[in-house]
Amino acid sequence: MRLFALKGSEDLGAAVAHALWTELDPHEERDFEDGEHKARPLVSVRGEDVYVLHSLAGSAAASANDRLCKLLFFIAACRENGAERVTALVPYLAYSRKDRQTKARDPVTTRYVAQLFEAVGTDRVLVVDVHNFAAFQNAFRCGTIHLDARRLFCPIIRSLADDMLITIFSPDGGGVKRAQLLKETFEADTGLEAGFGFMEKRRSRGIVTGNLFAGDVKGSAVFIVDDMINTGGTTLRAAVACRERGAEAVYALATHGLFGEGVEELFESPLIDRIVVTDSVAAAAEAAVRYPQARLDIVPVGPLIGEAVRRLHTHGSIDDLLGMED
Known part of the structure; x- marks a missing residue:
């Protein structure tokens, strides 16, 4: 298993790693003068079960757009370099507020974001308390996991x-x-x-x-x-x-x-x-x-996410973490 946390999500990533009794895997993030960037894992991901954590709330340091783009590109880089499976750990999912049309010509950004994750080869997307659970599940065609806090x-x-x-x-x-x-x-x-x-x-x-x-x-x-x-x-x-x-x-x-x-x-x-x-x-x-x-x-929500990752990696049951009844 490989676990990465992108810039701005390192503290939560470290908490998830601690819950798993492991450490974050190293990666590089480089910004260019014109605003472009590149990111890559610094360890081999070939054949690995990869988890990439990044919370997509915008801030003065990086907008929601920047965070989303960097996460997508990093996932794509992992797939490009032979990762067997990639799970996006997205505690806060940006653009989940706009999940339906309420005015003429409104966008449905939840669905558009889902299509972006699918396009780069994401196998699963894990979130915590998304704005609209039903809309989240219906928007994504890849696997989804909704943790309840x-x-x-x-x-x-x-x-x-x-x-x-x-x-x-x-x-x-x-x-x-x-x-x-x-x-x-x-x-x-x-x-x-x-x-x-x-x-x-x-x-x-x-x-x-x-x-x-x-x-x-x-x-x-x-x-x-x-x-x-x-x-x-x-x-x-x-x-x-x-x-x-x-x-x-x-x-x-x-x-x-x-x-x-x-x-x-x-x-x-x-x-x-x-x-x-x-x-x-x-x-x-x-x-x-x-x-x-x-x-x-x-x-702290790191232990909850960490336990979900442990069970996903070992093919264990996560039903009791999802807040669902049998």
Whole structure:
């Protein structure tokens, strides 16, 4: 087996390697003055089961386009040089938001990205909590593996809530299933009961509307769950609504802490007691340094990815890692 982590994903790659009791394999990445680049493995990949890790969240150092292009080219180079199988480990998959047409002549970028992975010979794509699970599975014709991070959050919910009532809350209609699954998993893992709620949100041309609120949050510790937090606007909107209806405490849970421009308002808001994300993207650790006042906890996702890789390489079962019932 060969395991590589491209530039910008080295820390998470090292955590995955540690979980596998191995080390990252060496590779070269070289940037040219005109913006082009090349990358190549520095060890033989011929006949090998190759895993390439790169999270595709854009940053000041590299855009999502740059990261995607580099990952695709590196996968192609591995196939060009005789790799038996290549699995792309993509904890955060860029362009997964736009998975259907909602306006005339809209692109369907999830499908286009899938076609790019297939074109360079990717055998499997592994992601963690993609934006739309069904759209992800339907877009790809190569193998797909969708890891679910909700079991990482269950002990944290129990610890933060203490003796308070617990409500799992979706900040929009699109995340209702995600929140329901977290509620069910939490109850199964802990034996405790949790309430459920959600609110309406519709975004069109940058304007957010919708006032419907469902669920009883009075006196509860409310856990707002989403797949990602970027500016934090959706999370704050839900926090305001929950506080107005008597929530005792409000916590934000998200797998991917993208923390883009404008997130300062989220970090400084007294409405949210804590924010919990995984280290699926480097922006989470960077935000913890840049905003020391933020009440931010980061949960490691490397062991989960590492265990999935171990089972894939040894042809073991990964059903219990996928969050699916028999």
